[in-house]
Amino acid sequence: MTTPSPATPAAEPQAGRDRSFGEHLRDAIQDSTVTVTVLALIAAVVLGGLLTAFTNNAVLHAWSDFFSAPGNAIAKAWDAAAGTYVALFEGSVFNPHDVAALFQQASISTAIHDNYLSKVFYPLSETAVQATPLILAGLAVALPYQAGMFNIGGQSQFIGGAIMAAWLGYAVNLPFFVHVVVCVLGGFVGGAALGWLAGEIKARTGAHEVVVTIMLNYVMQYFLAYLLSSHSLMQAPGGSNSITQAIASNAHLSLIAGTHLRINVGFLIALACAFGVWWLLNRTTTGFEFRSVGANASASRVAGMNVERNWALVMAIGGGLAGLAAASVIMGTDFTLNPQSYGTYGIDAITVALLGLGRPGGVVAAGLLFGALHAGSPGMQTATGTPVQIVQVIQALIVLFVAAPPLVRTVFRLRAARARGVSTSMSKGWNA
Amino acid sequence: MTAAASDRLPVLLSPGPSDGAGTFGGRFAAPVTYLVFCLLDILVFGLHAKGDVTFSFTPEFAKVSVPNLTLAAAATCYFCGALTLALAAARLLDVLGVARLGRVPRRVIIGVVLFLFVIALLAWAGGGQSIPVGVVNLLSGSLNLSIPIMLGALTAVVCSTSGVINIAIEGQLLLGAFCAAIATSVTGSLWLGLICGAAAGALVAAVLAAFAIAYRVDQIVLGVVLNILVLGLTGYLYNAVMVPYGDTLNNPDTFNPVKIPLLGDIPILGPVFFDASVFLYITYVLLIAIQVGLARTRWGLRTRAIGEHPVAADTVGIRVLAMRYRNVILAGLIAGIGGAYFTIGSVGSFGPDMSSGEGYIALAAMIFGRYTPLGAIGAALLFGFTTQLQSILSSINVPIQSNLLLLTPYVVTIIVVAGLVGKVRGPRAEGVPYVKS
Numbered sequence: 001m002t003t004p005s006p007a008t009p010a011a012e013p014q015a016g017r018d019r020s021f022g023e024h025l026r027d028a029i030q031d032s033t034v035t036v037t038v039l040a041l042i043a044a045v046v047l048g049g050l051l052t053a054f055t056n057n058a059v060l061h062a063w064s065d066f067f068s069a070p071g072n073a074i075a076k077a078w079d080a081a082a083g084t085y086v087a088l089f090e091g092s093v094f095n096p097h098d099v100a101a102l103f104q105q106a107s108i109s110t111a112i113h114d115n116y117l118s119k120v121f122y123p124l125s126e127t128a129v130q131a132t133p134l135i136l137a138g139l140a141v142a143l144p145y146q147a148g149m150f151n152i153g154g155q156s157q158f159i160g161g162a163i164m165a166a167w168l169g170y171a172v173n174l175p176f177f178v179h180v181v182v183c184v185l186g187g188f189v190g191g192a193a194l195g196w197l198a199g200e201i202k203a204r205t206g207a208h209e210v211v212v213t214i215m216l217n218y219v220m221q222y223f224l225a226y227l228l229s230s231h232s233l234m235q236a237p238g239g240s241n242s243i244t245q246a247i248a249s250n251a252h253l254s255l256i257a258g259t260h261l262r263i264n265v266g267f268l269i270a271l272a273c274a275f276g277v278w279w280l281l282n283r284t285t286t287g288f289e290f291r292s293v294g295a296n297a298s299a300s301r302v303a304g305m306n307v308e309r310n311w312a313l314v315m316a317i318g319g320g321l322a323g324l325a326a327a328s329v330i331m332g333t334d335f336t337l338n339p340q341s342y343g344t345y346g347i348d349a350i351t352v353a354l355l356g357l358g359r360p361g362g363v364v365a366a367g368l369l370f371g372a373l374h375a376g377s378p379g380m381q382t383a384t385g386t387p388v389q390i391v392q393v394i395q396a397l398i399v400l401f402v403a404a405p406p407l408v409r410t411v412f413r414l415r416a417a418r419a420r421g422v423s424t425s426m427s428k429g430w431n432a
Numbered sequence: 433m434t435a436a437a438s439d440r441l442p443v444l445l446s447p448g449p450s451d452g453a454g455t456f457g458g459r460f461a462a463p464v465t466y467l468v469f470c471l472l473d474i475l476v477f478g479l480h481a482k483g484d485v486t487f488s489f490t491p492e493f494a495k496v497s498v499p500n501l502t503l504a505a506a507a508t509c510y511f512c513g514a515l516t517l518a519l520a521a522a523r524l525l526d527v528l529g530v531a532r533l534g535r536v537p538r539r540v541i542i543g544v545v546l547f548l549f550v551i552a553l554l555a556w557a558g559g560g561q562s563i564p565v566g567v568v569n570l571l572s573g574s575l576n577l578s579i580p581i582m583l584g585a586l587t588a589v590v591c592s593t594s595g596v597i598n599i600a601i602e603g604q605l606l607l608g609a610f611c612a613a614i615a616t617s618v619t620g621s622l623w624l625g626l627i628c629g630a631a632a633g634a635l636v637a638a639v640l641a642a643f644a645i646a647y648r649v650d651q652i653v654l655g656v657v658l659n660i661l662v663l664g665l666t667g668y669l670y671n672a673v674m675v676p677y678g679d680t681l682n683n684p685d686t687f688n689p690v691k692i693p694l695l696g697d698i699p700i701l702g703p704v705f706f707d708a709s710v711f712l713y714i715t716y717v718l719l720i721a722i723q724v725g726l727a728r729t730r731w732g733l734r735t736r737a738i739g740e741h742p743v744a745a746d747t748v749g750i751r752v753l754a755m756r757y758r759n760v761i762l763a764g765l766i767a768g769i770g771g772a773y774f775t776i777g778s779v780g781s782f783g784p785d786m787s788s789g790e791g792y793i794a795l796a797a798m799i800f801g802r803y804t805p806l807g808a809i810g811a812a813l814l815f816g817f818t819t820q821l822q823s824i825l826s827s828i829n830v831p832i833q834s835n836l837l838l839l840t841p842y843v844v845t846i847i848v849v850a851g852l853v854g855k856v857r858g859p860r861a862e863g864v865p866y867v868k869s
């Protein structure tokens with residue numbers, strides 16, 4: 001990835017022109033990273049399906065009289081797994097019932113005015129809403145990853161950004177557009193401060209960022225609980241709940257597809273940030289230094305780069321992106337800050353970045369995929385009783401398979417080829 | 433530090449630009465950190481301490497009673513501060529090269545400074561309180577809280593020495609806790625639960641080993657992903673099967689404390705070390721076995737060889753990959769036992785994410801302990817101690833918000849890893865997959 005080494009000629013069997021189109025096509029499919037990723041997705045989905053099938057109540061009862069009605073058990077297992085995925089799909093892409101309802105309307109105008117149209121797009125809007133923080137937090141992991149830093153402090157940086165965005169949102173009184181900008185910048189600064197702290201500790205003392213960022217996650221978690229436990233700090237007045245006041249309506253991110261859909265400007269900000277990270281990495285000197293430090297810190301130092309400064313800087317920018325993820329949640333959907341605000345974004349960010357192979361475009365794709373899983377999961381839990389944690393299992397399985405292309409190749413009997421995953425690029429231990 | 437050298441030395445704590453000279457870290461980190469402790473002792477605790485503090489050394493129902501110790505709180509704080517200042521000065525002279533200290537005195541100084549800090553903290557907290565500070569409770573509590581961290585740290589030491597980074601300790605603890613709870617609830621046998629917990633740890637370790645050794649996946653990424661997988665899996669299964677069938681699947685017994693005859697009757701030490709859960713005795717045994725095993729046996733020599741220089745080890749006929757597999761999986765058993773402690777050793781029932789980052793703390797303990805079993809155990813005890821201290825402080829009404837107390841163990845970990853440890857050199861081939869050529 002950071003240093004895609006060229007394919008060795010020896011590994012390419014008789015690359016030449018006496019090969020048929022079919023052979024070329026087969027090679028193209030077998031070689032590509034995309035193929036491995038898709039196969040990893042399939043493997044994870046199959047395993048996730050098995051897991052849901054074998055923990056489902058009805059299925060377990062059906063198994064118990066397997067010998068009297070063997071077909072029943074298998075059918076029930078299939079129903080449980082398929083039902084879970086259908087519910088996920090209906091909650092995240094489109095629900096056929098809503099589409100049918102749209103086409104049954106007499107005229108276009110009633111369809112639009114009675115919200116049949118927005119109902120059709122509601123799952124997609126939810127996917128975008130869920131994907132927004134995932135993309136931003138995923139970038140927060142992917143960017144430092146390019147510089148050889150494994151930022152698993154997404155949670156602490158998210159909390160840092162959330163504290164700033166929420167505080168600026170309710171404590172300050174500003175006109176509409178200015179307030180949004182101030183809060184977004186505040187979120188960035190809040191996250192960047194924590195990211196910088198981890199990077200600076202590594203730069204100055206050499207403490208490994210994995211240990212430091214994880215400890216910071218717990219520190220910030222309790223610090224947030226502390227802030228939300230006293231009226232003199234951030235707790236909303238007149239109550240004993242751990243929650244802040246709602247932020248001013250001037251600080252809400254504007255909706256972009258009508259009042260019935262939650263999709264907001266945050267999604268566009270996330271896409272812009274992904275482009276910005278791509279531009280930073282590929283079109284600027286700073287980005288070149290980041291990638292160089294990630295590929296070989298010692299060589300970069302010899303070449304005159306300040307490796308430590310790059311570590312601190314890349315972690316600060318990464319932390320800022322996690323802070324933006326927090327701002328998108330606080331200002332786009334939640335409007336208050338509470339101990340549940342940070343959810344599992346810190347962990348999801350890692351899976352998004354790893355599935356996206358550490359590249360901005362990949363992060364957007366992975367963010368949309370996992371956003372869809374998140375958007376569909378609450379509906380799935382109500383419809384099928386499958387706990388939402390199945391999403392986390394599927395995410396981890398996907399990343400596990402993506403990280404090990406040789407395993408996927410063995411399972412699907414593909415030929416070893418030059419496709420590279422996360423694995424080969426960084427197998428150099430605690431990158432010192 | 434040349435480019436080539438640093439490539440060959442994938443040390444856990446990087447040496448920084450040029451052996452730390454010129455930056456804040458490196459040379460002056462230790463004296464400066466001690467000075468901070470000194471100032472805390474004097475300015476924070478000393479100036480705010482009032483009245484007398486009483487330390488009690490007798491647990492409830494003890495046969496032999498030891499008299500309580502009563503000290504003037506403020507004077508104790510000032511004394512601790514002054515002593516810390518002297519130690520900081522000694523360490524500064526050492527850094528400047530005026531009076532060189534050996535490795536052992538340097539480590540002793542770290543311990544003494546932390547010990548004095550704790551005394552000052554307790555004097556401040558307990559000063560003027562009617563309830564005495566229960567030293568035995570503090571010590572035995574921290575020993576028990578440290579059990580998963582100690583076992584996790586031993587796992588980390590064995591894996592790292594063999595050349596495999598094991599960040600999946602967190603996942604091994606969590607799955608161990610989960611499986612031990614289910615197995616004990618279903619079968620009613622604590623020992624079977626313990627075995628299942630250990631097996632669960634080994635299972636995670638086996639996946640780690642397969643991916644890291646055979647598929648050569650980046651071990652840090654792999655460990656984190658495995659942790660996420662176990663977190664999701666246990667969370668899912670908890671909601672899917674444990675919540676609906678809580679009585680049958682998540683209702684295990686717990687091990688009762690076992691008192692060792694004679695040894696358990698020694699005043700102060702007896703109740704702390706020899707009247708505890710069976711997990712603590714397992715920890716003693718494993719600690720001795722691994723410490724002696726690594727330093728004195730053929731297995732230890734070979735393990736260190738495959739972690740330092742796998743090529744050389746291979747040349748003399750050691751089967752590097754097989755040995756790495758075996759060591760990682762055996763180490764997984766240890767972490768699994770540590771996980772089982774969470775459920776069948778202390779709390780009883782399983783809860784989602786109940787290992788709460790202790791696997792990572794175990795990793796930090798390994799670094800702080802400089803990759804030695806004894807050092808790692810010592811560091812693990814320090815973390816357990818901060819946690820227990822926190823719960824004791826909140827029980828004697830110290831005017832600090834409980835959430836701020838809860839975050840202290842994590843802050844201590846950062847300070848320890850960043851400031852006190854200094855340069856640690858891990859096994860050379862740590863985290864580098866071995867490819868036989």
